Amino acid sequence: MPSGGSTLNAENSGNHTLPSTLAGVDPLSQFLTGPRAQAAFTLRVTMDPPFAIDVQDQAALTVIAAIQGGAWIIAAGTDPQFLAAGQAATVRGPAPYVVADAPDRAATVVIGPGQSCRTPAGDHVDVTMSHGVRSWGNSPDGDTVLLIGTYQSSAAAGQLAVSALPPLAVFDTQETDPALLGLIEREMSRPAPGQESALDRALDLLLLHLVRASVDRADAAGPSWATGTRDPVVARALEVLHAEPASAWTVAELAKRAHVSRATMASRFQAAVGQPPMTYLAAWRLALAADRLASSTATTAAIAQDVGYSSAFAFSAAFSRAYGVSPTGYRRAAEVS
Known part of the structure; x- marks a missing residue:
């Protein structure tokens, strides 16, 4: 076609204050x-x-x-x-x-x-x-x-x-x-x-x-964060995970925030979102990190801490497993595109 323009956590650690551009969003x-x-x-x-x-x-x-x-x-x-x-x-x-x-x-x-x-x-x-x-x-x-x-x-x-x-x-x-x-x-x-x-x-x-x-839609695509918002218990868990992704969350703490048992939180989150709470948190942390790598000059160590990793090494290993490329390689590819 003619030109229409140029070319759309793996670990829990201590609490960190996340940059305002990342906190409190779905x-x-x-x-x-x-x-x-x-x-x-x-x-x-x-x-x-x-x-x-x-x-x-x-x-x-x-x-x-x-x-x-x-x-x-x-x-x-x-x-x-x-x-x-x-x-x-x-x-x-x-x-x-x-x-x-x-x-x-x-x-x-x-x-x-x-x-x-x-x-x-x-x-x-x-x-x-x-x-x-x-x-x-x-x-x-x-x-x-x-x-x-x-x-x-x-x-x-x-x-x-x-x-x-x-x-x-x-x-x-x-x-x-x-x-x-x-x-x-x-x-x-x-x-x-x-x-x-x-x-x-x-x-x-x-x-x-x-x-x-x-x-x-009632026939929306399979379980996801979006379908999870329909369940008030799961929606509460998603709200706090999105607001404070760097915090040391556990299923028990999420259950406490939603005033339900740990077993209830685990089963309802799995049914609504399609994965366990900590697996979802891992993906969300790494997604936020990937976006920061693509859009900022912050160091890998700073990004790792901001999204909840205690070390740049642990973050780099988790990121490479999830994306098939190191954080540095991901940033370089984003700069080229």
Whole structure:
């Protein structure tokens, strides 16, 4: 596609005072206050049938909104879903998916990593299908108009935030704010100072609305921190874990805070969130650390202490096990991207 912007605890230790940017937030709030969309790929797509866009860009998450007409979204492991005007959809990557005028349509164009655009035969059509900045399609006045927002890579807390989303979800008009869709379309249509930042923040806000809608659904994706908020006992535990991730939490202490027995806390947390409380805390601490590595110049030792580790060595070992790369390597990769 044409340019739409550049490329979304393992141990308990003593209490620490966490920086204000990390304290008292849940994964969705951290997603909006920490590393989030930065120069995200955003595009207005206009298509006439027949069309089938085979998306193989390996993006972490894509948000699609239909402004006019509609399209089918086909993703592996799920039934094809139709996206009608006024609706929005989320597609979790990096697996490929197809956007088409019919669910059985053969691919007419393939989108690769870096938003390269070619025909199935391999001919590049980046230029011929471009209609200006942030506008692309097989017809400048196509019957189907889609707004695309892509998080090429997602920050760690962002990954936790969108864990409430299934691989493919379509949200109806009651769950999608039409005013917000209108704002995004207007920003895409008129190049202006600050456009890139405005689109980033609007895309973040749209995703927040969609994650909330997914949480509110009875058929939301499997157990996660989001589904845990429905259980008042688990919600209390999540509240204190998010507010004080560096504290020396135990299941017994969480149970005390929620005025239930240790066994009750352990069983209800496991059922609602899908993992034990201390396993969730480990992931949350490391996610916060990953976001700080990507967005600050704080030393590894300082970050380790801030998220609840007694030593940089213990933190580095836990981080490497979870992310497959050292904290230093993670920071370098974030700087390159």
